[in-house]
Amino acid sequence: VSAVLLVVALAGGSGLVIPAKAQETAAPRVSGAWLRLPAVAGRPAAGFFEAAAAPGDALVGVSSPLAGRIEMHSMTNVDGVMRMRAEPRFAVPESGTLAFAPGGSHLMLFDLAGSVKPGDRVPLELRFASGAKVSVDAEAKPAGTAHSH
Numbered sequence: 352v353s354a355v356l357l358v359v360a361l362a363g364g365s366g367l368v369i370p371a372k373a374q375e376t377a378a379p380r381v382s383g384a385w386l387r388l389p390a391v392a393g394r395p396a397a398g399f400f401e402a403a404a405a406p407g408d409a410l411v412g413v414s415s416p417l418a419g420r421i422e423m424h425s426m427t428n429v430d431g432v433m434r435m436r437a438e439p440r441f442a443v444p445e446s447g448t449l450a451f452a453p454g455g456s457h458l459m460l461f462d463l464a465g466s467v468k469p470g471d472r473v474p475l476e477l478r479f480a481s482g483a484k485v486s487v488d489a490e491a492k493p494a495g496t497a498h499s500h
């Protein structure tokens with residue numbers, strides 16, 4: 352009887368391994384995407400999100416049909432002054448989570464369509480070095496959080 356139970360246990364165990372392996376190679380997932388609209392029309396909007404992807408992969412570009420151009424900016428403290436800089440790629444860290452958040456890395460959306468209002472959903476496409484492309488809708492929110500340009 353115990354041998355039969357052991358076989359069942361092994362079968363159950365191997366059944367669990369398959370989805371776990373599939374998850375490792377799964378496409379990147381992007382969540383919590385939102386835009387902060389500019390305080391002054393015509394200035395760039397800022398974009399934020401979290402991406403879960405394989406460490407070693409990298410975010411290499413973002414585009415939207417509602418923006419003329421989107422840059423990926425890092426923030427660094429230079430002698431007490433926060434400076435932003437356009438980066439061609441953002442490597443996915445060991446944690447597997449790439450976070451763009453106010454005060455840190457962010458997207459800058461130039462020439463955003465003037466019709467975009469708070470509450471609207473703006474489609475974004477994120478491209479990864481692995482070749483994966485992820486489409487998400489970012490909710491537009493009014494200007495007014497700490498990170499300014």
Ligand SMILES: [Cu+2]
Pocket residue numbers: 424435436457458459500
């Ligand atoms: Cu910026």
